[in-house]
Amino acid sequence: MASLHIENVTKNFGSVKAIDNLSLTVEGPELIALLGPSGCGKTTLLRMIAGFIDATSGIIRIGERDVTKVPPNQRNTGMIFQSYALFPHMTVGENVGFGLEMRKIAKEERRKLVKEALSLVHLDGYEDRYPKQMSGGQRQRVAIARALVIRPDVFLLDEPLSNLDAVLRQSVGNEIRALQQRLGLTSVFVTHDQKEALMLADRLVVMKAGRIMQSGSGAEVYNRPNSRFVASFLGKSNFFTGHCNGGGHFNTTSHLQLHCPKPANGTADYTLLSVRPESIRLGPEASSFDNSFEGKVERVTYLGSLTEVELRLTAEDLITVQLQNRPGQTFSAETGANVVAGWSSDSTHLIADTETAVPA
Ligand SMILES: Nc1ncnc2c1ncn2[C@@H]1O[C@H](COP(=O)(O)OP(=O)(O)O)[C@@H](O)[C@H]1O
Ligand SMILES: [Mg+2]
Incomplete structure (x- = not known):
């Protein structure tokens, strides 16, 4: 050895x-x-x-x-x-x-x-x-x-x-x-x-x-991926670009205000925020999270054990949501419907993405 x-x-x-x-x-x-x-x-x-x-x-x-x-x-x-x-x-x-x-x-x-x-x-x-x-x-x-x-x-x-x-x-x-x-x-x-x-x-x-x-x-x-590249190479991620004000808020370039954890390194310049698709909930239960936004369903894909939903929050932000399918709990919504999406600040992750200029 x-x-x-x-x-x-x-x-x-x-x-x-x-x-x-x-x-x-x-x-x-x-x-x-x-x-x-x-x-x-x-x-x-x-x-x-x-x-x-x-x-x-x-x-x-x-x-x-x-x-x-x-x-x-x-x-x-x-x-x-x-x-x-x-x-x-x-x-x-x-x-x-x-x-x-x-x-x-x-x-x-x-x-x-x-x-x-x-x-x-x-x-x-x-x-x-x-x-x-x-x-x-x-x-x-x-x-x-x-x-x-x-x-x-x-x-x-x-x-x-x-x-x-x-x-x-x-x-x-x-x-x-x-x-x-x-x-x-x-x-x-x-x-x-x-x-x-x-x-x-x-x-x-x-x-x-x-x-x-x-x-x-x-x-x-x-x-805890350290870059956009790693976050998207290992599984799927939703990314928001913008700026963290240091106090648990992240302002996106598309003018959303997101709640996020207080950055561990207070001086780092966090320009990306990621949320995994499985961390997001849809429908009535979504409203109770500190991040909660209404969006329009663009696509619903049934994948057996899960259903994947693409939801447009803003012109710039199209998010992917993965919902676990259980008997009697398969998500159903028509394309074009308005749905509330929600996720907790704990499930968001800040990335000091010095690499954003490099295409992954
Ligand atoms: N014998 C070689 N001669 C010239 N370029 C090579 C040679 N072997 C690998 N490369 C180049 O080195 C890079 C890394 O290749 P490689 O180690 O095979 O990548 P991976 O195994 O991750 O797919 C690639 O750009 C490849 O084209
Ligand atoms: Mg190889």
Whole structure:
């Protein structure tokens, strides 16, 4: 169980700055999810940790050891990929044993370790099969066994569930999490899927354009996003632009006066206020909240467990409301109807959005 330290790492591909002076520490046996849109540098960072790509500058340490210049096969990392990347002409046993053979482990010992690794992923007795004789979920479990058989110090996973259907994604995801916890593996799990990240990780690290925007537990990042980018990448948010007067009021540019919590940092310039769609109520019960406004229904979408309503408060403010559907409690209103929306100041969140100029 080693810790992983990334210190001021930058990676340039020609003029593209894929990773921009990024620092991150992962303590064993933590599983962190690197979360961010396509192209933000997740794979590049993971490949630098594994040693497949050299950092342009900065230092990578595993435990006390500086591995920045160490070749991949001497870093003791185990990596799995979206595409499984199994060798098609090798049996499952040979695939799983490959890393051991590279490490010159004797045949008998190899056989024993391969058997144990296959057992970990519930594929006992599959040694002689070929990858093409197996389903997607089974192949990904072979890849997991191959990564873990060497007892890696750091376990790296690059969107390992993306090629699986929804049911398998859940079960292979749970299996990865259970193994990671049982073996106490320091792990970095890359994904662009917020649900996956929330389901699996001890800590979320949200990236954008080669930089870390925010890092914290799922609840911290969801409830206290530090930027518009994070708030809208993780779930949906309603945003109001304007100004906080410091005393629990937020005046929007559209001339609404909203109640909000007193800012923790009284001197910060809070120019955004966010409210999650599930925090807003509609109809008679909405009037009792300290924020309560009449709006016009623009769209109602039934989504099974919830109903989503778009409500226009002002020319500038179109809010999304999510209502939980319960038997006998499905929201019904016609487009064009006037409805009261309400939410408590406690469910609003102030953002000192230094980033508003940058399109997310
Ligand atoms: N080998 C490469 N050569 C040139 N540019 C690359 C290379 N690999 C990645 N990039 C660029 O680096 C950025 C980050 O890519 P990547 O790490 O694959 O992002 P992600 O995994 O988050 O989708 C992108 O702009 C991508 O086009
Ligand atoms: Mg990628």
